[in-house]
Amino acid sequence: MKLAYLEKIPQAQTALRATGERVTEPRVAVLATLLSSDHAMSHLDVAAMIAKRHTIDRVTVYRVLDWLVGVGIAHRIAGDDRVWRFMLNAQAGAQAAGKTNAHHAPSHAHAHFTCNTCGQTFCLDKVQPKMNVKLPTGFSTTEVDLKIRGLCAECK
Amino acid sequence: MKLAYLEKIPQAQTALRATGERVTEPRVAVLATLLSSDHAMSHLDVAAMIAKRHTIDRVTVYRVLDWLVGVGIAHRIAGDDRVWRFMLNAQAGAQAAGKTNAHHAPSHAHAHFTCNTCGQTFCLDKVQPKMNVKLPTGFSTTEVDLKIRGLCAECK
DNA sequence: CCCTTTTTGCGACTCAATTGCATCTGCGGC
DNA sequence: GCCGCAGATGCAATTGAGTCGCAAAAAGGG
Numbered sequence: 001m002k003l004a005y006l007e008k009i010p011q012a013q014t015a016l017r018a019t020g021e022r023v024t025e026p027r028v029a030v031l032a033t034l035l036s037s038d039h040a041m042s043h044l045d046v047a048a049m050i051a052k053r054h055t056i057d058r059v060t061v062y063r064v065l066d067w068l069v070g071v072g073i074a075h076r077i078a079g080d081d082r083v084w085r086f087m088l089n090a091q092a093g094a095q096a097a098g099k100t101n102a103h104h105a106p107s108h109a110h111a112h113f114t115c116n117t118c119g120q121t122f123c124l125d126k127v128q129p130k131m132n133v134k135l136p137t138g139f140s141t142t143e144v145d146l147k148i149r150g151l152c153a154e155c156k
Numbered sequence: 157m158k159l160a161y162l163e164k165i166p167q168a169q170t171a172l173r174a175t176g177e178r179v180t181e182p183r184v185a186v187l188a189t190l191l192s193s194d195h196a197m198s199h200l201d202v203a204a205m206i207a208k209r210h211t212i213d214r215v216t217v218y219r220v221l222d223w224l225v226g227v228g229i230a231h232r233i234a235g236d237d238r239v240w241r242f243m244l245n246a247q248a249g250a251q252a253a254g255k256t257n258a259h260h261a262p263s264h265a266h267a268h269f270t271c272n273t274c275g276q277t278f279c280l281d282k283v284q285p286k287m288n289v290k291l292p293t294g295f296s297t298t299e300v301d302l303k304i305r306g307l308c309a310e311c312k
Numbered sequence: 313c314c315c316t317t318t319t320t321g322c323g324a325c326t327c328a329a330t331t332g333c334a335t336c337t338g339c340g341g342c
Numbered sequence: 343g344c345c346g347c348a349g350a351t352g353c354a355a356t357t358g359a360g361t362c363g364c365a366a367a368a369a370g371g372g
Contacts, residue, residue: 022318022369043359057321062360064319082238082328083359113291116298124291135269135280138309142272145303153294178338180350199328213352218329220350238359239328313372320367329357336351342344 004036005049011035019071026056030064031073040077040085040112040121077112077121080149090125111146117155124148160192161205167191175227182212186220187229196233196241196268196277233268233277236305246281267302273311280304 012031016023029050034041041049047061065086068074077085111124135141168187172179185206190197197205203217221242224230233241267280291297 024319024369026320058359059322059361060320078234078236078238080234082234082240084238113295122292135304135306136278136309138312139269139306140312141304141306143305145305147301147303148291148297149299149301150291150295150297153292156294156296178349180338182351214328215330215353216351223350237328315372316370318367318369321365323364324362326359326361328359331356332354334351334353336349337347338349339345339347341346 005032005053008032008035015073019073021071025054026060027064027067029054029056030061031068034068034074034086034088037087038122040087040123042079042083042085044083046086075110077110077123079121080114085121087121087123090123109144109146111148113148113150113152115152115155116149117151120152122152161188161209164188164191171229175229177223177227181210182216183220183223185210185212186217187224190224190230190242190244193243194278196243196279198235198239198241200239202242231266235277236270241277243277243279246279265300265302267304269304269306269308271308271311272305273307276308278308 009028009032012028012035013023016027016031030046033046033049037045043058043061043065046065047056047058050056050061065074065076065084068086069076072089074086074088077087079085112121113124114121165184165188168184168191169179172183172187186202189202189205193201199214199217199221202221203212203214206212206217221230221232221240224242225232228245230242230244233243235241268277269280270277
């Protein structure tokens with residue numbers, strides 16, 4: 001766990017280069033941090049993790065995180081505590097960012113799980129929240145978020 | 157629309173008395189406001205609406221709103237703008253609050269719709285987000301929230 | 313190696329929401 | 343109908359996430 005972050009740096013650099021955008025130190029650090037985590041992280045989680053080895057400004061973390069969302073590498077999740085959490089997209093390991101505008105696929109659907117006890121949020125990628133939702137007439141859907149709360153395996 | 161708020165006052169008083177808790181002017185005003193709305197309201201929406209006729213402190217609105225959630229009359233919805241919005245529970249009209257602790261029914265499921273254009277959030281009560289979610293082993297569910305984004309009938 | 317374009321860092325700022333405390337009030341009891 | 347007090351309100355100050363403007367510092371193409 002301690003070293004996971006360092007190990008992910010080359011992978012992060014490769015993924016960033018694939019975007020065609022600038023590969024900067026803060027971007028590498030933030031992406032490597034997300035790559036080393038199995039759960040969604042707040043901007044503060046990310047900043048604290050990076051701060052163990054480098055100095056980085058909180059504002060930069062915000063901006064890089066938003067940028068990662070913009071280029072389609074990560075996505076943001078609204079928490080119950082009014083804090084955004086970030087997580088890599090399923091296939092974001094390396095290729096993902098290849099296409100020019102992976103911005104937001106239409107009818108994008110996501111499922112997340114938040115533990116009531118430890119507060120950690122996980123992404124349920126395998127779950128396609130296929131539901132029988134009948135919207136009122138005249139309404140159309142562009143995006144669906146499914147949030148599940150409960151107890152995770154650790155806290156049970 | 158203008159008078160809806162006033163018309164709801166008696167109904168609000170009745171519902172509040174049914175809780176066995178104190179029936180205060182701010183509580184009546186806040187509940188009447190929610191009763192007169194068909195969409196979720198932020199604390200500011202509520203405060204502004206009430207301020208047309210009475211004076212009320214912002215903090216009191218926060219507290220009353222939280223209290224309404226606590227006694228099971230309303231529920232809160234996390235918006236994409238980090239603002240809480242509040243809406244009455246489906247059957248909250250009058251009886252709802254009768255039972256001592258209607259706090260949170262286990263396996264409570266909700267579906268909300270937020271319009272990308274006008275920003276209004278509606279509650280889709282009829283929709284039972286029945287989905288085939290397979291959680292990782294060891295995980296258990298207590299609550300499910302389904303958030304749908306798109307265009308409402310007005311904005312389409 | 314230089315120049316242009318982007319990013320970064322920093323400070324100040326916004327704004328929803330919370331907290332502490334003094335004052336007021338609903339309402340059960342008398 | 344009046345009293346007392348637990349509980350609710352108002353006000354001021356505070357917290358904390360996220361944003362903005364701008365000057366200084368890279369990144370990467372030529």
